[in-house]
Amino acid sequence: MNHAVGVARMQLISKWTFLGIPALIIGVSFAFSLLIWAMIPDSVGTKYSGAGQAVMWYFFGLGIQSLTYTFPFSQGLSISRRNFFFGTVGLFAVIAASISVLYVLLGFVEAATNGWGLQGQMFSLGWVSEQPWGGQLFFYFVVMMFLFLAGFWGATVYKRWQTTGLLVMFISLGILLVGSVALITWQGWWAAVGSWIVALTPVTLGLLALGLAALLGVGAYLTLRRATP
Numbered sequence: 001m002n003h004a005v006g007v008a009r010m011q012l013i014s015k016w017t018f019l020g021i022p023a024l025i026i027g028v029s030f031a032f033s034l035l036i037w038a039m040i041p042d043s044v045g046t047k048y049s050g051a052g053q054a055v056m057w058y059f060f061g062l063g064i065q066s067l068t069y070t071f072p073f074s075q076g077l078s079i080s081r082r083n084f085f086f087g088t089v090g091l092f093a094v095i096a097a098s099i100s101v102l103y104v105l106l107g108f109v110e111a112a113t114n115g116w117g118l119q120g121q122m123f124s125l126g127w128v129s130e131q132p133w134g135g136q137l138f139f140y141f142v143v144m145m146f147l148f149l150a151g152f153w154g155a156t157v158y159k160r161w162q163t164t165g166l167l168v169m170f171i172s173l174g175i176l177l178v179g180s181v182a183l184i185t186w187q188g189w190w191a192a193v194g195s196w197i198v199a200l201t202p203v204t205l206g207l208l209a210l211g212l213a214a215l216l217g218v219g220a221y222l223t224l225r226r227a228t229p
Helices: 002-011 015-039 051-068 071-076 081-112 115-119 133-187 190-199 202-224
Strands: none
Touching: 002 071, 002 081, 015 051, 015 081, 015 115, 051 081, 051 133, 081 115, 081 133, 081 202, 133 190, 133 202
16 A cells, blocks of 8 residues: 555656646636636526536546656556556546546536626536536546546557557457447437437446446556556
């Protein structure tokens, strides 16, 4: 456990990358949203902004950077791959949980102030904010961890098999996607698939993302065990 905590501290040597930039993304995207809302007449009704997703997508990049930047250094310090994995994932679980709490709190403030006095919605988007606060926390947390682990796993594949491994991975994912579309079309399942997608809630979508994140985590851990710095 102490070694895993040490890995987390090692990752935080670059505080700007892992803490400063996410904070800047949230602040700047919020400021831009306020400016845009202020220029739109109130007569249009509710003004939506998808800028709140920006920091979540940054987690994909963080997954890549957290491996490529510090994994070689950690091996020079004789840190085991197991401790590196659990220390890194544990750190980003804490960061994702903190941002999730921030989003829920800002959503409450946004709803209470009529969208910051501008009828805006960035943190209190209806589909998510209709859920109890626990459901909102779960959704935000799982989405960020899924994106982080997707980036982390992709980086481990590159470290293990280089460009060839990434090409095989993307081609395999493409074949799987096209095959799924072909199967659904052949069986005439599009109506059922559409109904299932429409019926998804943040919690059910979060559970699906949680399962995929778990698979990515297992895949990343097994790949990391044989990756070269």
